[in-house]
Amino acid sequence: MAECRQGTIEARLEGLEEANRSLAAECRRWRRGGFVALAGLAVLAAAGANGLTKVLEAEQFVLRDPAGRMRAALAIRPDGSPGLGLFDEKGRPRISMDVNPTGVAGVCLLDASGHPQAALAIRPDGTPGLGLFDPDGTPRLSLDIDAVGRPAAHLHGDDGRLRAALAIRPDGTPGLGLFDEQGNPSAALESKPREARPQAAARPEPPAH
Secondary structure, X not given: OOOOOOOHHHHHHHHHHXXXXXXXXXXXXXXXXXXXXXHHXXXXXXXXXXXXXXOOOOXXXXXEOOOOOEEEEEEEOOOOOEEEEEEOOOOOEEEEEEEOOOOOEEEEEEOOOOOEEEEEXXXXXXXXXXXXXXXXXXXXXXXXXXXXXXXXXXXXXXXXXXEXXXXXXXXOOEEEEEEOOOOOEEEEEEOOOHHHOOOOOOOOOOOOO
């Protein structure tokens, strides 16, 4: 079960979670600030007599509903990475989309408390990862496909430690691993490659009459 290492989903989605925290911090700053970058929208009005403006450039954009509540924000963050946030009626971030500085592209869905509940990421090596979280934001289930197309599923306990893993191994056979409270392997069930399976003895030919 070498493919089922403890912490796989945490490591693979670490960049996405950090990006989400950064976006949430940016959103709080947007709410406190005066949205100076939106002054770039005045270009549209100034260009009204000259026809349609084909290019509009700015570092931040904020969309508000008729009640003046921020519902979406698009910005370039201090680290140079882009982020898009969608907010509920109370201004809480519920969806974030971003590409972090390490090249991880991700989408994160959050609950009303700001805890991630689902995250999908495409890592720099091009492999996808999907994580599902409990109400506290602890990873509980992850699905991954490695660089050569082998799938794996990981189940985590209340503390986020790996407790069970199902994976297709490099030789193409399936393997199931169980782990103790410390995340150490405790049991494994695996299938042998076809060429390694014992062959049934050939049945003797019946005597000729």
